[in-house]
Amino acid sequence: MKKQGLQWVFSILGGLLLLFVLGPVLGLLFSSSPVRIFETARDPEVKNSILLTLGTSMAGTILFAVAAVPFSWLLARYSFPLKKLVTAIIDLPVVIPHSAAGIAVLGFISRDTLLGKAGSWAGFNFVGHPAGITLAMAFVSLPYLINAARDGFLTVPERLEKAALTLGASPARVFFTISLPLAWKNILSGLILMFARGMSEFGAVVIIAYHPMITPVLIYERFTSFGLKYAQPVSVLFILVVLVFFLILRLLLSKTKNN
Amino acid sequence: MLQLENVNKDFREFCLKDISFKVEKHDYFIVLGASGAGKSILLETIAGLIRPDSGNLILNGRDITRLPIQQRRIGLVFQDHAVFPHMKVRKNLAYALHGQSRHEIRGKINSISESLGIEDMLDRYPSTLSGGELQRVALARTLIQDPEILLLDEPLSSMDSRLKAGLRALLRRIHRDGQTVMQVTHDYEEALSLGNRIAVMDHGRVLQTGTPDEVFHYPRNGFVAHFIGLKNFFPVTIMTEEGHPYAETRGKMKIRLNSGQDNMKGFVMIRGEDIILSQAIPETSALNIYQGLVREISANPGGFDICMETPETLHALITGQSMEKLNIHEGMQLWLSFKATAVKFIEE
Numbered sequence: 001m002k003k004q005g006l007q008w009v010f011s012i013l014g015g016l017l018l019l020f021v022l023g024p025v026l027g028l029l030f031s032s033s034p035v036r037i038f039e040t041a042r043d044p045e046v047k048n049s050i051l052l053t054l055g056t057s058m059a060g061t062i063l064f065a066v067a068a069v070p071f072s073w074l075l076a077r078y079s080f081p082l083k084k085l086v087t088a089i090i091d092l093p094v095v096i097p098h099s100a101a102g103i104a105v106l107g108f109i110s111r112d113t114l115l116g117k118a119g120s121w122a123g124f125n126f127v128g129h130p131a132g133i134t135l136a137m138a139f140v141s142l143p144y145l146i147n148a149a150r151d152g153f154l155t156v157p158e159r160l161e162k163a164a165l166t167l168g169a170s171p172a173r174v175f176f177t178i179s180l181p182l183a184w185k186n187i188l189s190g191l192i193l194m195f196a197r198g199m200s201e202f203g204a205v206v207i208i209a210y211h212p213m214i215t216p217v218l219i220y221e222r223f224t225s226f227g228l229k230y231a232q233p234v235s236v237l238f239i240l241v242v243l244v245f246f247l248i249l250r251l252l253l254s255k256t257k258n259n
Numbered sequence: 260m261l262q263l264e265n266v267n268k269d270f271r272e273f274c275l276k277d278i279s280f281k282v283e284k285h286d287y288f289i290v291l292g293a294s295g296a297g298k299s300i301l302l303e304t305i306a307g308l309i310r311p312d313s314g315n316l317i318l319n320g321r322d323i324t325r326l327p328i329q330q331r332r333i334g335l336v337f338q339d340h341a342v343f344p345h346m347k348v349r350k351n352l353a354y355a356l357h358g359q360s361r362h363e364i365r366g367k368i369n370s371i372s373e374s375l376g377i378e379d380m381l382d383r384y385p386s387t388l389s390g391g392e393l394q395r396v397a398l399a400r401t402l403i404q405d406p407e408i409l410l411l412d413e414p415l416s417s418m419d420s421r422l423k424a425g426l427r428a429l430l431r432r433i434h435r436d437g438q439t440v441m442q443v444t445h446d447y448e449e450a451l452s453l454g455n456r457i458a459v460m461d462h463g464r465v466l467q468t469g470t471p472d473e474v475f476h477y478p479r480n481g482f483v484a485h486f487i488g489l490k491n492f493f494p495v496t497i498m499t500e501e502g503h504p505y506a507e508t509r510g511k512m513k514i515r516l517n518s519g520q521d522n523m524k525g526f527v528m529i530r531g532e533d534i535i536l537s538q539a540i541p542e543t544s545a546l547n548i549y550q551g552l553v554r555e556i557s558a559n560p561g562g563f564d565i566c567m568e569t570p571e572t573l574h575a576l577i578t579g580q581s582m583e584k585l586n587i588h589e590g591m592q593l594w595l596s597f598k599a600t601a602v603k604f605i606e607e
Contacts, residue, residue, distance in 0.1 A: 157341070159337055159339065159341045160341050160343060162303075162308050162337075162341070163335070163337060163341040163343075164343070164354065165307075165308065165328045165329065166306050166307075166308070166328055166333070166334065166335045166401075167354050167355035167400065167401070167404065168329045168355050168357065168404065169329065169354070169357065170329065173357070177354075178343065181345050182344070182345055
């Protein structure tokens, strides 16, 4: 009997939490009529913003994954002096306040820095450019990928890699045929997390590039310029797009799981 | 064909100290030692997964100490088989044949899977296979690359006795078909049953190398004898007399035992505790009764070791009380007896 009573209390608390999350979201979804949302979807400014947001985050995720995933493998397999320090550095972006992160990245890529000069040579300025947005997004979301990938590699028994080496495979072949496939579930999860985190970033991005406007920034602008009613449709649309996107990715993930 | 010269490796909790021995072609070489003796480290060093701190590894006259793993032509099967779970058996087998033509690969897969009896598993995933089947897949995967020497890390340790018998027979066949094998184990019965040469290892050192007879019969130091824990150990041939089997030792001593087929060769072992001493000829159901001379008495943690000379040398383990009761001293004549069931026979 007592146990049931406790379960009830926990369930009620849980229910309140769910309400806390669901309430505002449902309220938002019902705030605008389907007609308004449709109109907003056809607004070129909104369309471009959403595409930009998805594109820059995806680019950042894929680009940085090339370095992050192998690095995660190193972290999983080897211990070295200062490893604790390295792990702490990786987690820094999570604890740094977002706008401060933006300022930090800005100082790193503005015109008169090494990176900024490289950008100029290539013909663009990172500040106020999608490339800068990508960097800001990647900066705040990288830890999620590295940690997920590292955890994934930790689940791959080292013995399998050793066996593969004795069967004549080069270390590279072992990485791509054994380590990566077996850690893939976690890596994919990490990629999705990084993509999601990057896409929802406001503070760091707005410092680097107010324009072109990613959707979080667009929503902010519409709110400050015109008020709640004007910001709601964009918000609804963005949330719907995000939800659909992640539903698809999650389905992809569960398909991999079943394999 | 494989020679280790003064190989040393300091490796966190384990180490190898000044390891030197030789494995000849067609040997079934056993490295015997307790867990933690460094046996797995030794195998990984030979395979190239671990670089020794000093010393040399020579394979067929070629110094392979600094040679990369992939070029050594050495096969290694881990204790837990390490079959790749995300690939079907076929793909596991083909893994070592990267770069060869499809026709060649198919041919080799067919021949090795037939040889190891795994033809009907080729399109299955490892998760659907039993431990014994996985062990065979792991062996096939390694043998398919035709290694100069096959290294086995405690292949029988996680198996029940029925599986063990099957795998032992398979390993013997692989060896008979020409494969040089080096196996590490902590089980001396396995060592006797499979090996033609044994190296005993303890705490990273090789204490003795030789044939099973040399190592067990003439242990070079207390450790080997203690590790094996048996002193009554004789190479024998089984004969029958009036339908009952007995084991004849080199010294022509006839030891009655429970089982065995005519002309089988192997070893018999009798625990010291199973030997009963008496001053007069004992009236007993035991089939093995001999008279012997006390050669030496030594104190043991478990009691007293009475070394007796019958045609062969037998060690009986008795308590201090029994010592007093019989008033045993060196040079006296005593009767020994032990049951046929106390005699353990291991086929060669």
